[in-house]
Structures are given as structure tokens and as C-alpha cells.
């Protein structure tokens with residue numbers, strides 16, 4: 001099994017941006033543009049209940065009153081929302097029950113990406129939900145998981161089959177009024193993954209969602225809702241890729257996590273959306289709201305992210321530490337090469353007593369890349385004995401790139417202990433030459449050094465994906481020195 | 483093995499090497515001595531392929547090939563090893579990972595399969611014993627926080643791992659205590675074979691008590707001004723470089 005994985009991982013990782021291909025799949029698209037009618041149309045396409053349509057409309061109307069925020073350290077070209085197609089889905093031939101029913105083109109697409117839609121040998125320890133453009137195509141291992149009471153399905157299916165759970169939790173962590181892109185998502189979201197781990201259950205396999213943007217001029221607006229009931233555990237991973245295109249594509253997603261008493265959630269992201277070409281043309285705008293609520297005592301939410309793709313990344317996976325003794329973690333590696341920009345970090349809000357948070361952020365900038373860490377540690381009045389440790393490191397390759405850190409602190413409780421460390425380093429020519437002299441090529445030397453630098457974060461990823469992440473890091477920096 | 487012919491090189495427009503010729507045969511140990519700033523490390527840098535040294539004249543032939551045409555990593559894989567005067571720290575990269583990559587690159591170059599994890603660790607263990615370096619050092623990041631002497635021993639350890647054809651040791655003896663000096667010298671002597679050669683750059687005769695050179699050169703102001711047997715080192719130790727400087731000046735004025 002190990003071999004199979006290595007094979008897949010190595011297939012996935014040679015050359016430049018390897019996922020830039022486009023699949024010719026018959027699609028059902030709505031006309032471009034955004035209006036109340038479009039919101040209704042999306043809801044109708046999905047046969048949604050009235051309450052969900054109301055949620056969308058309420059969000060849309062609120063969005064009309066909002067302005068895109070200007071505070072990130074990013075240069076964002078103006079986005080024309082009337083030019084975007086807000087819903088695109090592969091045409092369904094009939095209800096998909098097994099792999100044979102899936103459009104062969106679609107199957108090929110996921111095969112190329114190394115993502116198994118079959119419940120078979122490779123990646124046997126991983127259940128996959130595959131989302132292309134706007135809809136979830138297939139969720140594997142559904143039945144196996146169901147035996148333990150675990151629900152893992154597309155968001156759309158959850159709306160139909162578990163409306164009470166969805167109603168209760170959707171918007172409870174990221175309210176529809178939260179921010180410009182979260183509100184937009186709440187109005188037009190198309191699909192995503194839904195996961196519920198019942199009380200006392202340790203999910204026996206990795207759950208993962210693969211997101212793929214395929215169609216041109218479409219935005220991707222998915223929503224993930226993950227609920228870990230008391231004493232449960234789950235490790236979840238998302239991966240993302242998109243075709244290479246000259247125009248920018250918008251991705252505005254929401255991830256909400258709820259961890260009840262004694263529950264633990266590990267959420268890992270390997271983000272590899274198309275980053276644009278060497279001159280900065282094209283690429284995905286990755287504007288995502290991710291937030292977890294440690295609702296119960298002793299609950300724990302841990303975010304790990306490897307961000308190598310996207311033209312612009314703007315995201316702050318955050319934790320609200322409401323339960324006493326709850327823990328929030330954020331481990332991040334963000335790479336910006338060529339003309340990529342990233343403004344990323346986290347927000348840890350300490351509400352309960354004895355709450356702990358750890359932040360480890362590793363930025364890597366190369367080419368003309370600009371990398372900003374932005375983090376807020378907030379300790380509220382009643383959060384006695386709150387602890388935070390933050391470490392922000394920046395690594396620079398070359399002298400045209402930039403690294404910036406914006407740590408914010410709001411502490412309203414005297415007993416809090418908050419620590420912050422920051423370093424900036426450069427890969428020196430001396431270090432590369434030293435490697436060369438031992439027979440190691442410059443590219444491999446950078447790979448070694450970068451992976452060494454990012455090891456603390458990579459080690460937090462599930463084993464199966466750590467290898468993939470390492471190779472991704474190296475590839476995304478290819479050609480960045482010399 | 484190595485033929486250097488009338489090599490001239492400069493750094494940032496300043497001429498440093500002013501016509502060096504040197505012939506190293508298989509199995510030989512050459513010592514290079516000479517005052518600070520005379521160009522010893524620059525010569526080593528040229529042989530290893532550092533780009534900031536510009537070669538303005540001359541040729542270097544290594545095992546019949548034009549060395550100056552080869553990339554630094556190809557030189558390494560063809561058997562040239564440089565023990566750095568100032569070894570570089572690479573934080574975050576473990577010695578194990580670093581050496582595994584290096585050893586496997588060498589093997590790939592020779593058309594061999596990579597070593598298995600267990601074979602590699604065994605090799606590491608054997609070589610660590612050979613050069614008597616502390617096991618703990620091998621588990622740390624490359625040279626990070628190593629003491630001066632530990633860094634030098636680590637160079638010898640790497641040399642032992644890579645088994646070069648031509649090892650250039652740039653003041654590997656500097657900063658070593660007496661025991662470490664013996665260990666470093668033993669490391670060299672154990673690697674010595676009829677088909678490989680050493681260029682040992684040093685300031686001190688005492689290293690040459692342990693590593694007996696076939697030839698001793700004196701490099702002065704970018705030129706090799708004297709070449710003799712191992713007794714030259716003793717003479718230098720005793721008299722310093724002044725008499726050589728005088729000899730040269732006399733030659734120039736004569």
C-alpha cells in the first residue's frame with residue numbers, strides 16, 4: 001500500500017503546475033452575473049427547501065450593503081461580479097450510485113489528479129468527497145462510515161437528509177453577516193462537504209475533500225460544515241487544484257467547525273489552486289473564511305495549512321475558544337513565488353478559562369512574491385489563565401520578494417500569558433554552494449532547506465499527505481533561485 | 483589526477499591567483515602552506531567551482547576532463563571534495579537528511595540505486611566511529627550550533643561518507659585540540675588509497691606529523707613560490723615566511 005501511495009504522490013508532483021489541464025465535460029451553467037434571480041435560480045436548481053432560500057436571500061440583501069475591505073496588504077484587481085458565472089455543474093445523466101455511472105471524462109479528470117473515486121487499494125485509509133466546480137460528484141466510503149454513525153456527504157445531500165443538523169449549525173460559527181466574501185458565499189454557495197461525527201466516535205480514516213475548478217469564468221463557492229460531537233475525533237483534509245487560465249477566477253469558500261466537549265478536530269489543507277503564470281497573469285483569488293468553535297470544555301481544533309497555489313490568498317483560519325480548557329492551534333506554511341501574494345494568518349479568541357492557543361506560521365517568499373502574516377490574539381475579560389504562543393518565521397529567496405508580519409494583541413485579562421517570536425532569514429548562496437559541493441543540485445538544495453524550514457508544520461499533516469506537501473513546496477519554488 | 487596550468491583568477495576585478503601550476507598524481511598528498519591572504523582558499527574555491535571567482539587564464543584538467551566546464555555538483559559527484567575552512571550552517575536540515583541526499587546523488591551518478599534506510603544508517607554509524615564524532619552531532623541540523631572543532635570534524639565525517647577521489651582540506655586542522663587533530667589525521671590516513679589524492683591546506687607543521695605529505699608548496703601572493711619535500715614544512719615552522727619573501731624580492735631585483 002505504501003508503494004501505491006508513493007506512486008500516486010510522485011505522479012502528482014513533477015514539473016511545473018501540473019493540474020493546469022481542462023476537462024471537456026458537459027456542463028449545466030446558469031447565465032453569468034449576480035442578482036436576486038440568480039440566487040433563486042441556484043436554490044431552485046438544487047431543489048432547496050424554503051428556509052435555505054430565505055437564508056440565501058437574506059445574505060444576498062446584506063451583501064448589497066457591504067464593501068470589499070481594503071485592509072489586507074494585497075493588490076487586488078477590481079472584481080466584476082456581473083462577469084462571473086455563479087453556478088456550473090456537470091450534467092447529470094442519471095443518479096450516480098457507483099463509479100460506472102460517472103461521466104468518463106469526469107472520472108479521467110480525477111484519475112489525472114490522483115484522486116480515487118473508487119473505494120480501492122490506494123489511499124484506502126482515506127474517504128474522499130470530490131467537488132468539481134459547483135457540485136459534489138461522489139463521496140467514497142459513505143457506507144463504511146455510516147455503520148459508525150458518521151455522516152460524510154455533500155452539503156446538498158445533508159440539506160436534504162439531515163436538515164435539522166444543517167439548520168442548527170450552519171452560520172453558527174461564521175454568521176451570514178461576517179464579512180464581504182463570507183456573505184457572498186452565504187448567498188450563492190453551491191456545494192461542499194458535510195461531516196458529523198457522533199458522540200464518542202473516533203473516525204477510523206482520514207476524511208478528505210478535493211475541490212476542482214474546471215469551467216471558465218466560474219466562481220467556486222463551497223461550504224464545509226464539520227461537527228464533532230462530544231468525545232469524538234476526526235482528521236480532515238482538503239486539497240484544491242484548477243486549470244491554468246489567463247483570467248483570474250474567484251474562490252470564496254466557508255469552512256465552519258464545531259467541536260463539542262472533549263472533541264478534537266484536525267483540519268488540514270493543501271492548497272494548490274492555479275497560481276498564475278510567471279508574469280503574474282491569471283490565477284485563482286482565494287478568499288476564504290475558515291473558523292472553528294471550541295464549544296465544549298477540553299475541546300481542541302487544529303488547523304494545518306500548506307498554501308502553495310493561488311494568485312492571491314486571503315484567509316485566516318481561526319478558533320473561538322469558548323469552552324474552558326479548550327485548545328486552538330494554527331500551523332501554516334505559505335509560499336509566494338513569481339507574482340503571488342498572500343495575506344494569511346489566524347485569529348485566536350480566548351473566551352473560556354485556561355484556554356490555550358499555539359500559532360506557528362512559516363512564510364516563504366521568492367521571485368516577486370509578497371507574503372504577509374496577519375494574526376490576532378484576543379483574550380476576553382473572563383478568560384483567566386489564557387496562554388498563547390506565536391511564532392512567525394519568514395524565509396526569503398532572492399531580493400525582489402517581501403515578507404511582512406502584522407501581529408495584533410488585545411488582552412483584557414491580567415492573568416494571560418502571551419508570547420510572540422519572529423525571525424526572518426534568507427537562503428544564502430553559501431548554503432546552496434555547500435550543498436552543491438556535496439553533490440546536491442541547487443533545486444534539491446532549496447528543497448532540502450525549505451522542507452527543513454517547514455518541517456515543524458509538515459509534521460502536523462497526516463502521513464499520507466506530508467510527502468505530497470514536501471514535493472509541492474519544492475515544485476512551487478522551482479526556478480526561483482539563480 | 484589534477485593538472486593545473488598557469489591558472490589566473492580574480493575576485494571583483496582584483497587579481498588573486500597570478501599563475502598557478504600544480505600537478506597532483508594519484509595517491510599523492512600535497513600540502514599547501516603560505517601566509518594569510520595569499521590565495522589558498524581562493525584556489526580551493528576555484529577547484530570546487532565557486533562562481534564569484536573569475537578565471538582569467540589557464541586550464542584545470544581533472545581525470546582528463548576540463549574541470550572548469552563542470553558544475554559544482556558534477557565536480558563533487560566526480561569525486562572532488564572540499565573541506566571548508568568555514569563550514570556553513572544549514573538550520574532545519576538534519577545531518578541525516580543532508581548526507582542521505584548527498585550519498586544518493588553520488589550513487590545515482592554512478593548508476594547505483596539509492597541506499598535503503600537501514601543500509602544508509604549503518605554506513606553513517608560506521609563512518610561516525612571512524613572519525614569518532616559524537617552520535618548526537620549527526621542528529622542535529624547541519625553544522626548548526628556546532629563548535630569550531632566539531633564543524634571541522636564534521637567535514638572529515640562527510641569526507642568519509644562520500645569517499646572522494648580528490649579531497650581538498652582547507653585548514654581542517656585549525657581550531658582543533660590535540661585529540662581532534664589526531665582524529666582528523668587518522669580520518670585522512672584511513673581514506674588514503676593508491677588511487678585517491680589529497681590537497682591539504684594548513685598553517686601548521688604539526689598536522690603534517692600525522693599526515694605525511696609527498697610534496698609541500700608555498701603559496702605567496704597568488705603564486706607557488708616554492709615546492710619541496712616534507713622537510714620544507716619544518717623549515718617554515720622554524721623560520722616563518724620572511725626568508726621566502728626575501729628570496730623572492732631578491733630574485734625580482736636581481
Ligand SMILES: Nc1ncnc2c1ncn2[C@@H]1O[C@H](COP(=O)(O)OP(=O)(O)OP(=O)(O)O)[C@@H](O)[C@H]1O
Nearest residue numbers: 493494498517518519520521522523524525534567
Ligand atoms: N569574496 C571575496 N571578496 C573579495 N575579496 C576576497 C574574497 N575572498 C577572498 N578575497 C581576497 O582574496 C585574497 C586571498 O584570500 P584567501 O581566502 O584565498 O586567502 P588564504 O590564503 O586562504 O588566507 P588564510 O590563510 O587567511 O585563510 C585576500 O586578499 C582576500 O581578502
Ligand SMILES: [Mg+2]
Nearest residue numbers: 522523567652
Ligand atoms: Mg583560507
